[in-house]
Amino acid sequence: xFGLEKKDRSLLILVxxxxxxxxxxxxxxxxxxxxxxxxxxxxxxMQRFVIFGIxxxxxxxxxGLTGYLSFGHAAFLGVGSYAAVWMFKLLSMNVxxxxxxxxxxxxxxxxxxxxxxxxxxxxxxxxxTLAFAQMMFALAYSVLTPITGGETGxxxxxxxxxxxxxxxxxxxxxxxxxxxxLEMRDSADLVLGSWVFTFNIGYYFCAxxxxxxxxxxxxxFRSPFGMMLRAIKSNQQRLNYTGLNPKPYTLAxxxxxxxxxxxxxxxxASMDPLAGAERMFWTASGEVVLMTILGGAGTLIGxxxxxxxxxxxxxxxxxxxxxxxxxxxxxxxxxxxxxVVTIIYPFIGKGWHLTLGLIFMAVVIFLPGGLVEGGQRLxxxxxxxxxxxDDGSPAKTEPAE
Amino acid sequence: xxxxxxxxxNGLDKGSAYALIALGLTLIFxxxxxxxxxxxxxxxxxxxxxxxxxRLLTLSHEVIDETRTDFLGNPLKxxxxxxxxxxxxxxxxxIIDWAVPLSILFAIxxxxxxxxxxxxxxxxxxxxxxxxxxxxxxxxxxxxxxxxIKYYYGANPIPTPAPAAFTGSFDFGALxxxxxxxxxxxxxxxxxxxxxxxxxxxxxxxxxxxxxxxxVRAGMADRETVGLLGINIDKRFTIMFGxxxxxxxxxxxxxxxxxxxxxxxxxxxxxxxxxxVVVGGMGSLPxxxxxxxxxxxxxxxxxxxxxxxxxxxxxxVIIYLVAIIILLTRPRGLMGRKGVMED
Numbered sequence: 010x011f012g013l014e015k016k017d018r019s020l021l022i023l024v025x026x027x028x029x030x031x032x033x034x035x036x037x038x039x040x041x042x043x044x045x046x047x048x049x050x051x052x053x054x055m056q057r058f059v060i061f062g063i064x065x066x067x068x069x070x071x072x073g074l075t076g077y078l079s080f081g082h083a084a085f086l087g088v089g090s091y092a093a094v095w096m097f098k099l100l101s102m103n104v105x106x107x108x109x110x111x112x113x114x115x116x117x118x119x120x121x122x123x124x125x126x127x128x129x130x131x132x133x134x135x136x137x138t139l140a141f142a143q144m145m146f147a148l149a150y151s152v153l154t155p156i157t158g159g160e161t162g163x164x165x166x167x168x169x170x171x172x173x174x175x176x177x178x179x180x181x182x183x184x185x186x187x188x189x190x191l192e193m194r195d196s197a198d199l200v201l202g203s204w205v206f207t208f209n210i211g212y213y214f215c216a217x218x219x220x221x222x223x224x225x226x227x228x229x230f231r232s233p234f235g236m237m238l239r240a241i242k243s244n245q246q247r248l249n250y251t252g253l254n255p256k257p258y259t260l261a262x263x264x265x266x267x268x269x270x271x272x273x274x275x276x277x278a279s280m281d282p283l284a285g286a287e288r289m290f291w292t293a294s295g296e297v298v299l300m301t302i303l304g305g306a307g308t309l310i311g312x313x314x315x316x317x318x319x320x321x322x323x324x325x326x327x328x329x330x331x332x333x334x335x336x337x338x339x340x341x342x343x344x345x346x347x348x349v350v351t352i353i354y355p356f357i358g359k360g361w362h363l364t365l366g367l368i369f370m371a372v373v374i375f376l377p378g379g380l381v382e383g384g385q386r387l388x389x390x391x392x393x394x395x396x397x398x399d400d401g402s403p404a405k406t407e408p409a410e
Numbered sequence: 411x412x413x414x415x416x417x418x419x420n421g422l423d424k425g426s427a428y429a430l431i432a433l434g435l436t437l438i439f440x441x442x443x444x445x446x447x448x449x450x451x452x453x454x455x456x457x458x459x460x461x462x463x464x465r466l467l468t469l470s471h472e473v474i475d476e477t478r479t480d481f482l483g484n485p486l487k488x489x490x491x492x493x494x495x496x497x498x499x500x501x502x503x504x505i506i507d508w509a510v511p512l513s514i515l516f517a518i519x520x521x522x523x524x525x526x527x528x529x530x531x532x533x534x535x536x537x538x539x540x541x542x543x544x545x546x547x548x549x550x551x552x553x554x555x556x557x558x559i560k561y562y563y564g565a566n567p568i569p570t571p572a573p574a575a576f577t578g579s580f581d582f583g584a585l586x587x588x589x590x591x592x593x594x595x596x597x598x599x600x601x602x603x604x605x606x607x608x609x610x611x612x613x614x615x616x617x618x619x620x621x622x623x624x625x626v627r628a629g630m631a632d633r634e635t636v637g638l639l640g641i642n643i644d645k646r647f648t649i650m651f652g653x654x655x656x657x658x659x660x661x662x663x664x665x666x667x668x669x670x671x672x673x674x675x676x677x678x679x680x681x682x683x684x685x686x687v688v689v690g691g692m693g694s695l696p697x698x699x700x701x702x703x704x705x706x707x708x709x710x711x712x713x714x715x716x717x718x719x720x721x722x723x724x725x726x727v728i729i730y731l732v733a734i735i736i737l738l739t740r741p742r743g744l745m746g747r748k749g750v751m752e753d
Binding site: 076078125128129131132133135136137139140141143144147148150151152153291292295298302355359360362363365366367369370373374377 | 445532535539541542543545546547549550551552553554556557558560561677681684685688692722723726727730731733734737738741
């Protein structure tokens with residue numbers, strides 16, 4: 010099925026099931042209970058899971074396969090967002106033309122930047138991509154204000170032409186992005202006892218696109234082209250000696266991953282039709298690097314895991330405050346309770362970046378293969394201990410590579 | 411003519427900061443071969459050394475001043491720094507006023523300690539790993555350091571003024587025979603430039619004229635041979651890491667009056683400093699200094715009104731543009747050695 014091997018197919022099906030049932034899986038706690046704040050099943054966050062998943066999958070095609078570490082990938086995400094919002098302004102609120110233009114535009118930018126940057130490798134490549142991204146950020150923020158909206162960002166307005174939609178369609182309200190009439194922000198609630206599950210059209214739209222993107226990345230990983238990219242990573246010189254020019258392959262990988270970033274940017278704009286220059290800032294590029302490494306660079310499922318984990322932490326850990334902590338440790342004696350809360354407090358709430366930085370450092374130091382490698386090691390440990398029994402969750406720790 | 415001179419002067423202070431940070435980066439890269447993304451964080455920690463010292467100096471206790479009353483007629487409570495009790499009021503006030511320059515003495519041991527701990531505790535384990543791993547782990551460390559500072563000092567910039575003697579500006583133009591009031595220059599920027607020149611001179615003299623410096627230079631050229639001669643080169647490189655951290659820290663200390671320190675100032679400088687190092691030539695100390703000043707001055711020229719009118723937005727991108735051109739046409743940088751990190 011789908012031209013995949015058995016292992017890859019089961020991985021794809023597993024990911025598909027997880028994304029389809031995400032509104033249930035991410036909402037394990039009943040509404041109004043003390044644990045309800047750990048529910049991640051609200052549309053906004055679920056959309057971000059899959060959108061950043063796409064971004065990280067694309068980044069992984071470049072970094073995971075060829076080993077070229079780009080520190081400026083957010084620039085393509087920004088280009089995609091701007092292109093999509095312009096499509097909303099000029100043509101129609103349908104998301105299809107917006108996504109198409111965003112992917113094409115970011116592909117063109119990636120072609121140009123990649124062509125220049127890939128003349129160098131190693132740290133020089135990282136700095137070149139960083140320099141290009143910072144340049145684009147600075148320009149979007151200042152001189153290109155007529156195109157990008159500058160500091161306020163690019164927003165929709167009532168008097169935008171929207172040629173295809175016609176003038177009367179909006180009727181006094183700024184219209185919302187839709188897919189042939191299905192509005193992205195529409196959702197349906199399912200109430201089961203004290204549980205509330207939200208099914209959002211935007212989320213499922215993004216999820217379908219992510220599954221397609223994931224499938225494409227599996228195909229790239231398993232193709233002769235993917236093999237060539239891996240050869241570039243392991244020894245470029247030897248590749249040269251065999252008479253192969255690695256440059257077109259790396260450039261193709263760079264453009265593909267730039268288009269993935271543009272697709273993610275377009276989806277971000279489709280969920281919430283505005284685009285700002287801060288999406289192109291180099292810390293945003295750093296974030297996708299974090300996601301990919303954290304999950305496991307060069308593995309299929311790693312980047313998606315990393316993106317999910319970072320976005321979950323960003324939204325959930327940053328919500329915990331000291332009152333909640335006191336609530337958790339209330340069973341301890343007073344002095345001890347205060348002590349424990351004081352110890353943990355810097356790592357939660359606004360300090361979640363600290364937790365992120367520490368986890369990231371630990372992963373780079375001890376687990377260069379990321380969470381996926383951690384899972385594999387755990388699985389290996391289990392297998393050694395109980396050789397006859399099934400290991401706990403083979404699906405999650407299944408080596409993707 | 412005076413306009414050109416003014417831009418050169420304006421570029422000097424930023425250029426000095428670039429040069430100092432790039433110098434430290436190059437020291438680390440040249441000796442240990444490590445690409446240190448946490449170097450900006452060291453600059454930032456240096457700046458917060460100054461903040462810490464000026465807070466320590468102004469630690470106060472409350473005293474009831476019988477001679478004055480508040481609006482209700484009660485005796486007024488006044489905060490009196492402990493320094494006033496120890497040194498008397500005038501001397502105490504003078505010490506507090508000079509908090510930033512005094513922080514230099516405070517920052518040197520702190521920064522060397524941080525540098526040595528960083529190298530022994532973390533960087534040491536990354537010599538054999540690929541450059542990408544070094545970039546990633548130091549990037550993570552930079553995030554951690556930045557967040558720790560943010561936790562203790564808050565997210566807002568903390569104003570840390572220069573001593574009263576150096577506040578304000580002077581008419582530099584009149585001094586060298588131009589029309590008065592054409593070139594006005596703040597005193598502290600001149601101090602910063604002089605200080606940077608001093609530090610840079612000291613580092614070069616240290617490397618050039620001491621035995622220790624000679625060994626380090628030999629180690630930079632050929633680490634294995636130096637090791638074979640029975641010299642413990644690792645220990646000396648560790649000390650050089652501490653020194654590089656101190657250089658970055660001092661650059662931060664003295665920069666506080668120019669820009670109030672906040673927790674992400676290091677990251678802002680880091681990206682540009684990397685560009686500076688690459689333009690100067692990876693591993694070349696004079697190249698780093700030269701490129702630092704050059705790019706600082708270039709940046710200030712690009713922000714002249716006439717230039718911006720000609721090419722809009724050039725002031726935002728000039729440094730990156732120069733870096734891209736240099737990297738593509740002369741990959742080893744302005745003064746880089748042939749064959750070092752050239753691919």
